[in-house]
Amino acid sequence: MEPFGARLASAMANRGPLCVGIDPHPALLASWGLPDSPVGLQQFVDITVAALGEQVAIFKPQSAFFERFGSAGIAVLERLLVQVRETGALVLMDAKRGDIGSTMGAYAQAYLSDGSPLASDAVTISPYLGFGSLQPALDMAAQTGRGVFVLALTSNPEGPQLQHAVQADGRMVAQAIADAAGAANAGASPMGSVGLVIGATVGVTGVDVSGVNGPLLAPGLGAQGATAEDLRTVFGSALANVVPTTSREVLSAGPSAAGLQDAAARMLEQIRQVLG
Numbered sequence: 001m002e003p004f005g006a007r008l009a010s011a012m013a014n015r016g017p018l019c020v021g022i023d024p025h026p027a028l029l030a031s032w033g034l035p036d037s038p039v040g041l042q043q044f045v046d047i048t049v050a051a052l053g054e055q056v057a058i059f060k061p062q063s064a065f066f067e068r069f070g071s072a073g074i075a076v077l078e079r080l081l082v083q084v085r086e087t088g089a090l091v092l093m094d095a096k097r098g099d100i101g102s103t104m105g106a107y108a109q110a111y112l113s114d115g116s117p118l119a120s121d122a123v124t125i126s127p128y129l130g131f132g133s134l135q136p137a138l139d140m141a142a143q144t145g146r147g148v149f150v151l152a153l154t155s156n157p158e159g160p161q162l163q164h165a166v167q168a169d170g171r172m173v174a175q176a177i178a179d180a181a182g183a184a185n186a187g188a189s190p191m192g193s194v195g196l197v198i199g200a201t202v203g204v205t206g207v208d209v210s211g212v213n214g215p216l217l218a219p220g221l222g223a224q225g226a227t228a229e230d231l232r233t234v235f236g237s238a239l240a241n242v243v244p245t246t247s248r249e250v251l252s253a254g255p256s257a258a259g260l261q262d263a264a265a266r267m268l269e270q271i272r273q274v275l276g
């Protein structure tokens with residue numbers, strides 16, 4: 001399979017640089033007139049994928065909203081992966097996995113190995129057990145043409161306490177993560193498959209992401225208060241690699257297909273005015 005970084009670059013060039021999150025919050029299910037149950041989740045997924053599957057480059061299901069129903073919710077997530085694949089869009093599983101290396105290997109098998117029922121195009125992972133602990137996921141992704149997005153500067157207000165801390169070598173923790181991702185992506189074209197998560201909400205941090213050479217997932221647009229214009233401030237010269245993502249801003253326009261499509265198109269138009 002072509003590497004994830006190249007597949008994502010083509011999808012964004014063809015469909016526009018937008019990732020839509022699939023986050024079946026109880027409040028959204030209620031506003032769509034759906035039950036807060038696995039049946040409601042399935043209908044939420046069916047409607048979202050049918051409405052947006054041919055419009056957006058990549059979907060980002062939030063695993064937590066499916067996991068809360070145990071195996072019945074995971075079954076919906078497994079079907080979602082098949083449904084999205086049929087539309088030609090990509091899937092980034094937002095599961096934020098991270099553990100000691102040997103256990104990380106099992107997470108890599110779950111989300112990044114061929115034939116796994118949860119195999120996705122990419123998965124979010126957490127480097128806060130040390131970037132090196134992620135190596136099994138980086139290796140599996142490289143082997144199977146999939147990708148990872150490593151948490152660097154998250155969109156929540158609590159993130160800076162840890163991510164802005166200065167290491168013994170004088171670099172900020174988030175800078176060290178960005179540098180490690182850049183090393184993993186060295187020489188890749190059009191971009192590597194080791195992405196970072198950097199919130200659109202983070203403002204000016206001093207973290208230099210110009211050498212990452214991988215996709216930069218930017219959550220926080222809409223419900224968390226960031227605007228497309230904030231992308232310019234946060235990403236500067238790395239704007240070309242930014243993958244803006246939003247969930248509630250688009251999903252709250254459902255359940256009508258036209259409502260979802262118009263909301264996604266509006267968001268994409270705002271993003272294009274900044275990203276070009």
Ligand SMILES: O=c1ccn([C@@H]2O[C@H](COP(=O)(O)O)[C@@H](O)[C@H]2O)c(=O)[nH]1
Nearest residue numbers: 021062154155199219223224246247248
């Ligand atoms: O730093 C991060 C990392 C992940 N997220 C996830 O993205 C969506 C955001 O949802 P909105 O409705 O657009 O606010 C959600 O699944 C988060 O868990 C993030 O927000 N920030």
